[in-house]
Amino acid sequence: MSLHNPTPSLNDRSSRMLFEAAIDAMLIADDAGRYVDVNSAACKLFGLSREQLLGRQISDFAPPGFDFNQAWETFQHQEQSRGEFQLVRSDGTIRTVEFAATANFLPHRHLSVLRDITERKQAEIENHRLQQELEQRVQERTQALEQINAELRQEVRDRRLAEIELNIRNNELQTLCQISKIALDVPSLQSAFQDIVEEISATTQYPIVAIELYDAAKQMMQFVGTKGIPSADPSTILEVPVSQTLSGTVVATGQLIVKTYCSTESKNCDFNQTLSQLGIKTFICIPMQMEQTILGTLSLAHLEVVPVSDPFLTWCKSLANYVASLINRKQTEDQLRLQSETLQKSQHWLNQFSRQAPANLYTIVQNPDGYVWFEYVSAAAEIIHEISLDLIKHDASVVLNQTHLDDQAGYTEACIRSAQDLSPFLHEWRIVTPSGKLKWLRAASQPERRSNGAIAWYGVVQDITERKLAEAAVWKQDEMLRKISEQTPGMIYQFRRYPDGRTC
Incomplete structure (x- = not known):
């Protein structure tokens, strides 16, 4: 085949053999885009015979919306083109092809070499899908593992918190039992307060503990039991005005107070020089409340900054409420005892009066x-x-x-x-x-x-x-006098002289 032949063709035997033996589809189009020659691979790809394929335009096999004129003009101008193309066959099936096109490889003849890559594309799509699915599964598995790890970490934290809370509850029960024993072993709660604060201090590890009773009439807080607070006279009860102590604020608001202090911060609870010298850094004050009545406060203090957890606060509230119930019970018992003594005295007096x-x-x-x-x-x-x-x-x-x-x-x-x-x-x-x-x-x-x-x-x-x-005797006497008077021929009378001299 000579490129200088004025009538381009593939009539020479060697070129025709190569053209027909090619495994890729090869198509030659004229300047109008009509196929003038195709090989066997092209017929197989398009699903048409050579006779059916010759004379057809490239646009006959393009997908809807394909701008053939623009694409053909661009191709002729660039003279080379490569890419992928969606080939619509006569039976409606679509094949994905990879093409390489050369314009004017012979005068007014344009060669397109097509390779069917449909299966490869499908394999790529499937591979991509599988890759995405694998990545999705890996991501899901990773998320699941992260979730499991998070749950395990949370479970470990929960177990630790549960163990801490269980220890606190055990300590709480032991403390409440010990406080109950203290209250039962003493004749009055007043003498038990000191033992109670000692027990609370030992269990909570707070070196300073105070039970204060609220005297509403005097507007004073009475320190009935203290631990770690020096006192000049242990036999007397320390009284502090409500306005000069944080416990007074707790009584007024009914809300507990938890405070930590830095070394330079002033402390409102330091109502006297003694407490100022203690160097309190952690302070907890809880109302001792029975129903709607606040009987006083339970205060705990530490010389170091100590973390105060919610379970610990719950424990302290239980202690405060239990002490409040003991106070209320003792007050009720005292009132009942006084009422019983009064009732017994009244009953004794009534019995004595009744016997007389x-x-x-x-x-x-x-x-x-x-x-x-x-x-x-x-x-x-x-x-x-x-x-x-x-x-x-x-x-x-x-x-x-x-x-x-x-x-x-x-x-x-x-x-x-x-x-x-x-x-x-x-x-x-x-x-x-x-x-x-x-x-x-x-x-x-x-x-x-x-x-x-x-x-x-x-x-x-x-x-x-x-x-x-007496009434019967009087009646009998009157009856006897009546009978005598009826039988006596004269007048019978009774003469009476009163102390004031009157007579009748």
């Missing part, structure tokens, strides 16, 4: 089911009924069954009437005591209906036997 007076003070209750019992009965009941108080309190029927047979109906009717309309119970009746004595009794009581439906009578029973006997 022929009257039985009582409270008798009738339950909704009809059961009757004595809620209270005074000592005079033993004298009147000749039955022990214990037996009367245990079984009210031993008293009620003493009612004289002839008076039972009237007594029962009076009880029913009083219960029905809650009217005062006023009645006189006779009883027969275990010794056989016949006694007259008079009862006066006021009924009251309780919230559970029971009726309680509060009243007094008097022994009026002597009065009844």
Whole structure:
């Protein structure tokens, strides 16, 4: 083949053999972009026969939107072009090809060499996908490992915190048990405060501990128990105005205070020279609160800057609240003891009075089911009924069954009437005591209906036997005089002189 042939062709045998034997698709186009010659590899690539392919334009196999004219003009101007191209075959399938094109390799003839790289591209895409998937899995595995490591680190921290909190809780329980033992072993809480602060100091490792009680009337904080605070007179209780101490602020606000001090910072809690000389660097003050009432404060101080953790603060709050409960319990016990002593004195006086007076003070209750019992009965009941108080309190029927047979109906009717309309119970009746004595009794009581439906009578029973006997004697004497006067023919009279000189 001669490049100077005015009619370019591949008619010489060697060129044709090379052209046909090439494994890459080779296509020759004219200046209009129509194929004028193709090899067998091109027919296979395009899926068309040689006859079907010749005369077709390059644009016939371009994807939609491909600007053939612009691309062809650029190609002819540059004379060389390389790249990739999406080849749309006649059956609609798309093949990715790698091309190398040369313009005017023969006059007015343009050579394109195409190589099908569809499988390679798919392999590259698959390889890229697999690479991305691998990277994603590696990233996920890395993230999972990082998450596991983070969780393990958090678990280690949580376990350490749990161990710390458990140790604090154990110390808390031991301290509370020891404080309870101290409180139980002493007659008054006042004498136990010093032992309590010693125990708190030993357990918390804080060398300075104070329990202060709040005196609202005097507006003073009373140091009832101290550890590590020098005192000129240990027998006296140190009192400090509320306005001069941080504990007073805690009492006023109800909020705990945690402070650390540097060496140059002034300390508001240093209300006197003694504390100023202690060199406190860590200070904790917690309100001792019972329900809504603040009884005082528990203060802990250290001469070094000590970290104060939340579990430790919780522990200190528990200690403060427990001491507050002890104070409240002791105060309640003292009040109950005083009330009990007063009640015992009143009961003794009432029993003595009841024994001297022929009257039985009582409270008798009738339950909704009809059961009757004595809620209270005074000592005079033993004298009147000749039955022990214990037996009367245990079984009210031993008293009620003493009612004289002839008076039972009237007594029962009076009880029913009083219960029905809650009217005062006023009645006189006779009883027969275990010794056989016949006694007259008079009862006066006021009924009251309780919230559970029971009726309680509060009243007094008097022994009026002597009065009844006197009345009977007077009646008998009057009856005798009446009979005598009826049988005597004259006037009978009674003359009386009063102390003031009057006569009748």
